[in-house]
Amino acid sequence: MNFKATVITNVEVSPGYFRLRLTAPQFFVTAASPGQFVMVRVSASIDPLLRRPFGIFDVGVMATEYPDVQQPFLDILYKVVGKGTAMLAGFHHGDQMEVLGPLGKGFGTGEPSEGKVLVGGGVGLAPLYYLARELVKESRVHLFAGGRGRDDVLCITEFERLGVETYVSTDDGTLGERGLVTEVLERYLANGTGAKTIYACGPFPMLKAVAEIAGRTGIPCQVSLEAYMACGVGACLGCVVKGRDHSEATPDYRCVCKDGPVFDHTELSWEQRL
Ligand SMILES: Cc1cc2nc3c(=O)[nH]c(=O)nc-3n(C[C@H](O)[C@H](O)[C@H](O)COP(=O)(O)OP(=O)(O)OC[C@H]3O[C@@H](n4cnc5c(N)ncnc54)[C@H](O)[C@@H]3O)c2cc1C
Ligand code: FES
Known part of the structure; x- marks a missing residue:
């Protein structure tokens, strides 16, 4: 599911690490499970074009200034490593962004x-x-x-x-x-x-x-696992890793976004670099 989220808070919790709290629809909070992730569009323009994947740090509902109103939320904990995450660090209370999720197998x-x-x-x-x-x-x-x-x-x-x-x-x-x-x-x-x-x-x-x-x-x-992701939904094959039975003759690839990101350790080949 794709939804527009509003920034509630975006706080630097340690140098270079931020905790972002976003509004989320109740159906997102109900559907999410630990280990799943979201794809976040960090810019309304085409640069950067691709959404960035982030694990779900927490979900829940919080009190608001109105006694009878509760706000469902989604938290992400992220490290600034490049252009997309640096842009994310510049978001403030009230800013909006598009979020796709919850995605993957937790x-x-x-x-x-x-x-x-x-x-x-x-x-x-x-x-x-x-x-x-x-x-x-x-x-x-x-x-x-x-x-x-x-x-x-x-x-x-x-x-x-x-x-x-x-x-x-x-x-x-x-x-x-x-x-x-x-x-x-x-x-x-x-x-x-x-x-x-x-x-x-x-x-x-x-x-x-x-x-x-x-x-x-x-x-x-x-x-x-983490891998480079373009679509996040199993369509582009940009995130594949080698499964345990992989060989040149009989390829065995798994999509991190769709088959994972969580895998049993026996499912994977550990003779690869990610
Ligand atoms: C399923 C999943 C969950 C993730 N959860 C989190 C999370 O909870 N918190 C968090 O901080 N990060 C998480 N990441 C990594 C995060 O997606 C990348 O750090 C982010 O996309 C970098 O974007 P950027 O534009 O700032 O960096 P870029 O400018 O695109 O790249 C900067 C540097 O980061 C490296 N990098 C970029 N993307 C990835 C990636 N997907 N995997 C490994 N290295 C990468 C590049 O090699 C480069 O060195 C997750 C990745 C995946 C696949
Ligand atoms: S990111 Fe496109 S298939 Fe996984």
Whole structure:
């Protein structure tokens, strides 16, 4: 579904990272599920032409200045990396933009359990917040959050407010433990903590390391991928990645926008660069 959204707030939550709250129709809030994404038109002109994909950070309804009126909303957490996201950072309260979504296949929440483990790298934490909010209703949730430095580890307090147990690491040691988030995860799993499912989102090398750990430990694992997207709905094949059975003779491609962005880690070939 395509709709016109109005900016409620667009706040820099950490240097170079913004949290954008948009009005959304009630049917969007009802239809959305964790791990799905939206395609946002960041400019009314033809430059940039293509919409930009962003995971759904949160959805809900909020109070307004009128006692009996509630406003459905959609939150996006984004990092400024280029032209489109720089334009997005310039949006203010009351500005409008076109949004297409919710799109794609999100996370499967599975059976309630004590061992739901989330792993997020940098802005890869974005789709994990909405997932955590759903999972904590019935499960105990642990979050492993990593980033280059303290400015890249986002919204940890929000996860903690949900009751999520958090473990933080940074490459430069400016927040939490110094080192890779996957090293902290491995140590945690080695303690026999009874993890039942791993959910991961972040840079491809991090996802590959998480998939290796899941393969070794036999813990089911879902990963959320990023790829360049033009249409977001399975029409242009611009976002394909190699599936696990891919070879020159028998190509096996998956569309990140339609078959994903969330995949079981066993569905994919990890011998590719994204
Ligand atoms: C399903 C999905 C969900 C996403 N969710 C989020 C999110 O929640 N928050 C967020 O900040 N970003 C998210 N992204 C990435 C986001 O779409 C890109 O950062 C954005 O499109 C960049 O637009 P730009 O015009 O600013 O950058 P451009 O000027 O187009 O490119 C700037 C730099 O970013 C890199 N880049 C651009 N697009 C992508 C992409 N799709 N994947 C990997 N690298 C890219 C380019 O290689 C280049 O180095 C998501 C991507 C996908 C596919
Ligand atoms: S972005 Fe067009 S097919 Fe996925």
